[in-house]
Amino acid sequence: MRKMLIVLLGASVLAGCGGRQPLVPTQRLTVVENDTTLPAPTRGDLIAGDRPALIGPLDTVQIDVFNVPDLSREVQIDASGRIAMPLAGTIDARGKTTGELATAIENALRTRYVRNPEVTVNIKGSVSQVVTVDGQVVEPGLYPVTNQMTLMRAIASAKGLSEFARQDDVVILRTVEGRKMAGLYNVGAIRRGMYDDPQIYANDVIVVGDSPQRRRFRDLVSLAPVLAAPLIAILQ
Numbered sequence: 514m515r516k517m518l519i520v521l522l523g524a525s526v527l528a529g530c531g532g533r534q535p536l537v538p539t540q541r542l543t544v545v546e547n548d549t550t551l552p553a554p555t556r557g558d559l560i561a562g563d564r565p566a567l568i569g570p571l572d573t574v575q576i577d578v579f580n581v582p583d584l585s586r587e588v589q590i591d592a593s594g595r596i597a598m599p600l601a602g603t604i605d606a607r608g609k610t611t612g613e614l615a616t617a618i619e620n621a622l623r624t625r626y627v628r629n630p631e632v633t634v635n636i637k638g639s640v641s642q643v644v645t646v647d648g649q650v651v652e653p654g655l656y657p658v659t660n661q662m663t664l665m666r667a668i669a670s671a672k673g674l675s676e677f678a679r680q681d682d683v684v685i686l687r688t689v690e691g692r693k694m695a696g697l698y699n700v701g702a703i704r705r706g707m708y709d710d711p712q713i714y715a716n717d718v719i720v721v722g723d724s725p726q727r728r729r730f731r732d733l734v735s736l737a738p739v740l741a742a743p744l745i746a747i748l749q
Contacts, residue, residue: 551696551745552689554714566660568606568614569641570594576618579631584622587637600625611635644713646671648721649678662713664698668721674700679722685711686718697744708743 568574570592578584588596594607601621606614611634622630643655644667651672664685674680680700687694696711700721703710713719 571640573638575635577633642715645718648724649675658715663710665710667713684720
C-alpha cells in the first residue's frame with residue numbers, strides 16, 4: 514500500500530512539473546469526469562460482433578445436426594450474412610450468436626418435417642471480428658477478437674511493444690452508441706496492478722504512442738500520458 518501511495522504521489526508531481534493546464538472541453542474532445550472505464554459497445558455499434566461472439570459475413574461455422582450426419586457440414590457465411598442448407602433453406606446468420614443460429618436452423622428443419630432436430634453451431638474461423646493494433650508495436654495490423662481479449666492480450670498478439678514504445682501513452686478508440694470515444698491507458702500501470710486490464714471488443718482501434726491514426730485527433734495528441742488512472746474522453 515505504501516508503495517502504491519508513493520507511485521501515485523510521484524505521478525501527481527510529474528503531472529504538475531509538466532506545466533500542463535487542467536483538461537477542459539473543446540469542440541473536438543470532452544473529458545468524461547469521474548469515469549475510468551471505457552464503456553462497452555452496443556450491438557448497434559458493431560457490424561460483426563460483440564460479447565458473446567456474433568456471426569458476421571464471411572465467417573466460417575461448423576453446423577452439426579444430431580442423428581442426421583448428411584446435414585452436418587462446415588459452411589461459410591456469404592457476403593450478405595446468409596447461409597443455405599438442405600431442407601432448412603436460406604437462413605440469415607448475420608448478427609446472431611451460435612446458439613441463436615442453431616435455434617433458427619432447428620426451427621427451419623422442423624417446418625420441413627425433421628422430428629425434434631438438435632443443432633449445434635461453432636465458429637470455426639472469423640474474419641469479421643477484429644481489432645486494429647497500431648503505433649509502436651512490433652507487428653501492427655488486424656487481429657482476431659476473442660471473448661477474453663484485453664488490452665494487454667491485444668498488444669501481445671501484435672508481438673508486444675517495440676523497443677522504444679511509449680508504454681505510458683496507449684489509446685483505445687471505440688464507437689459507443691454512435692459516439693466516438695477514447696480511453697487513455699498506461700501499460701506500465703496495468704502491469705503493476707494499479708488498475709484493471711481493460712476489455713477489448715471487435716472494431717476497437719488500439720494506438721500505442723504516436724501514429725497517423727492518432728494524429729487525426731489534435732486534442733487527443735496533446736494530452737499528457739496517463740500516469741495513475743485511465744482517462745475517458747468523447748471525440749467530436
